[in-house]
Each structure stands twice: as C-alpha cells, then as structure tokens.
Amino acid sequence: HNLGGIYEMLxxxxxxxxxxxxxxxxxxxxxxxxxxxxxxxxxxIGQIYYKHxxxxxxxxxxxxxxxxxxxxLGECHDEVAISYNNLALLYQAKxxxxxxxxxxxxxxxxHKSLLGPDHPSVxxxxxNLGGLYQKRKQYDEALEYMVPALKIVEDAxxxxxxxxxxxxxxxxxxxxxxxxxGKALPYLKNVYYDSLEKTxxxxxxxxxxxxxxxxxxxxxxxEEDYDGSLDEDFHSFNRNTIVTASVVDDSQ
Numbered sequence: 001h002n003l004g005g006i007y008e009m010l011x012x013x014x015x016x017x018x019x020x021x022x023x024x025x026x027x028x029x030x031x032x033x034x035x036x037x038x039x040x041x042x043x044x045i046g047q048i049y050y051k052h053x054x055x056x057x058x059x060x061x062x063x064x065x066x067x068x069x070x071x072x073l074g075e076c077h078d079e080v081a082i083s084y085n086n087l088a089l090l091y092q093a094k095x096x097x098x099x100x101x102x103x104x105x106x107x108x109x110x111h112k113s114l115l116g117p118d119h120p121s122v123x124x125x126x127x128n129l130g131g132l133y134q135k136r137k138q139y140d141e142a143l144e145y146m147v148p149a150l151k152i153v154e155d156a157x158x159x160x161x162x163x164x165x166x167x168x169x170x171x172x173x174x175x176x177x178x179x180x181x182g183k184a185l186p187y188l189k190n191v192y193y194d195s196l197e198k199t200x201x202x203x204x205x206x207x208x209x210x211x212x213x214x215x216x217x218x219x220x221x222x223e224e225d226y227d228g229s230l231d232e233d234f235h236s237f238n239r240n241t242i243v244t245a246s247v248v249d250d251s252q
Contacts, residue, residue, distance in 0.1 A: 005044065013048050020045050036079070039068035043083060050086075055094050062087050081110035085125060092132055104129040120163070123152040127167065130174070139178040146171055165194050181219045188213055213237065 005016070020041055027038045046061030066083035073079055088103035108125040115121055130146035133139070150167040157164050168187040175184035192209035199206055217234045220226060 013052070017045065017048055020048075034068055034071055036069065036072050039065045039072065039079070039083075042068070043086065046090075047086065050090055050093070053093075055090060058090055059087075059094075062090060076110055076113055078110070078114060081107045081114075081125075084110070085128065088128065088132075092135070097132060097136055100132055101129070104132060118152050118155065120153055120156050123149040123156075123167075126152075127170065131170075134174055134177065137177075139174065142174055143178075146174060160194055160198075165191055176216065181216055181223070185213075185216055185220065188216060 024038065024041045024045070027035060027041060031038060042061045043065035046058045046065060049055070049058035049061065062083065066080070066087060069077065069080045069083055084103045084107035088100045088107065091097070091100035091103060104125060108122060108129065111119065111122045111125055126145040126149040130142040130144075130149065133142035133145070146167070150164070150171060153161070153163050153167055169191045172184045172187035172191065175181070175187070188209065192206070192213055195203065195206040195209050201207075201210075217230065217237070220230060221234070
C-alpha cells in the first residue's frame with residue numbers, strides 16, 4: 001500500500017496500481033472486505049482512476065470505500081466525510097450535479113459536527129459546494145458558501161497565507177462571472193499585490209493578475225452608471241507599468 005502511494009506521488013500510476021492491487025488482495029485475505037485498510041485501498045485506486053478520467057471505474061471503487069467506511073466507522077467520522085467529498089468531486093466531473101450537491105452537504109455536515117463550524121476543513125467543503133453552484137451559474141447560492149468560507153480561513157490563517165489568497169481569488173472570479181465587477185475588484189487587487197510582493201512584477205502569475213485587473217477596471221468603467229470614482233485609482237495602478245493584452249475573456 002505504501003509503495004503504491006509512493007509511486008503515485010512519483011507519477012508512475014501503473015506501478016502504483018500494481019502495488020495497490022496487491023495490497024487490496026492481501027487486506028481482503030487477512031481482514032476481509034469490511035475493514036478500514038480495505039476501504040482506504042479502494043479509495044486510493046478510485047482516486048487514480050479519477051485522475052485519468054476513468055470515471056465509471058473510479059465510482060465503483062470509491063462507492064465501495066464509502067460503504068465500508070460507513071459500516072466500520074459509523075456515519076459521523078472524518079474518513080466517511082472524505083469519501084463523501086471525493087465522490088462529490090467525481091459526480092461533479094460526471095455532471096451529475098444533484099448527486100454531487102448531496103455528497104458535498106453530507107461531508108460538510110460531518111465536518112461541522114466533528115470539528116465545529118469554523119474549521120478550515122469545513123471551509124474547504126463549503127468552497128467545493130460553492131464551486132458546484134458556480135459551475136451551474138447559481139451565483140447567489142455559490143456566494144452563500146464561498147463568502148463565509150473565506151471568513152473562516154481569514155480567521156484561521158495569516159492575511160498572506162496561500163489558502164486565504166486562493167479563496168480571495170476564487171471570490172474575485174465568482175463576482176466577475178456574475179457580472180459584479182465592483183465587488184470583484186478588492187479581492188483581485190489583494191491577490192495581485194500579494195503576488196507582486198512575493199514573486200515580483202515579471203512573474204507569469206503576477207502578469208496574469210495585472211492583466212485581469214486591467215480588464216476588470218475597463219469593465220467597471222464601461223458600465224452605464226459609472227461615476228468616474230475609480231479613474232485616479234486606475235491611473236495610479238498603471239503608472240510606470242506596461243499594460244498588456246487582457247488574458248480574460250471579456251465575453252463572459
């Protein structure tokens with residue numbers, strides 16, 4: 001089992017599958033089907049199938065893992081929550097959004113029960129659920145989860161923690177897709193200046209954020225009720241910098 005995990009980390013999924021299949025056979029012989037080690041191996045094999053977009057195979061192994069974990073560990077256990085979350089991501093990839101939503105909510109409720117409502121693991125599931133709604137263009141529902149998820153990680157980590165920055169970028173994208181450009185602006189500015197400070201102006205990611213910000217400013221300034229309040233902010237942002245072509249599709 002451990003060797004399978006090592007080969008997976010090294011990118012050799014075929015060898016990983018070979019060792020995991022051997023481990024599964026051993027666990028089945030020693031412990032039987034209904035054992036946590038068997039469930040863990042089923043899940044790991046399912047994850048490799050998922051990575052290679054072999055979704056039906058992945059679903060078979062991941063559902064077996066979930067059923068065994070529920071039987072052996074009970075419903076309210078962190079490994080059961082992990083199985084629900086993994087299956088939710090799989091169902092989302094298969095565009096079975098109703099099943100994905102159900103699994104995300106179950107995972108979230110278990111984490112809340114075990115860890116409390118303000119734990120970063122809860123925020124992770126909330127962000128996943130918000131991403132599902134965003135994919136379905138249910139922006140109000142997405143915001144109901146992604147805004148409080150950001151608050152949780154802001155309270156848990158430092159202001160420049162990578163998770164905090166990632167969640168802010170996620171909210172900027174969500175507001176941008178929803179056409180609420182003014183609300184996207186402060187989040188994207190924070191992400192841009194964080195990248196500028198950490199990696200410098202020539203970094204590819206910093207350049208991307210810079211171009212995205214320019215696009216956002218342009219979209220705001222083209223709005224019918226724009227009052228000119230961001231003109232100085234926009235010019236200050238671009239002072240002594242080179243404005244390049246936008247990397248964001250304005251057709252959104």
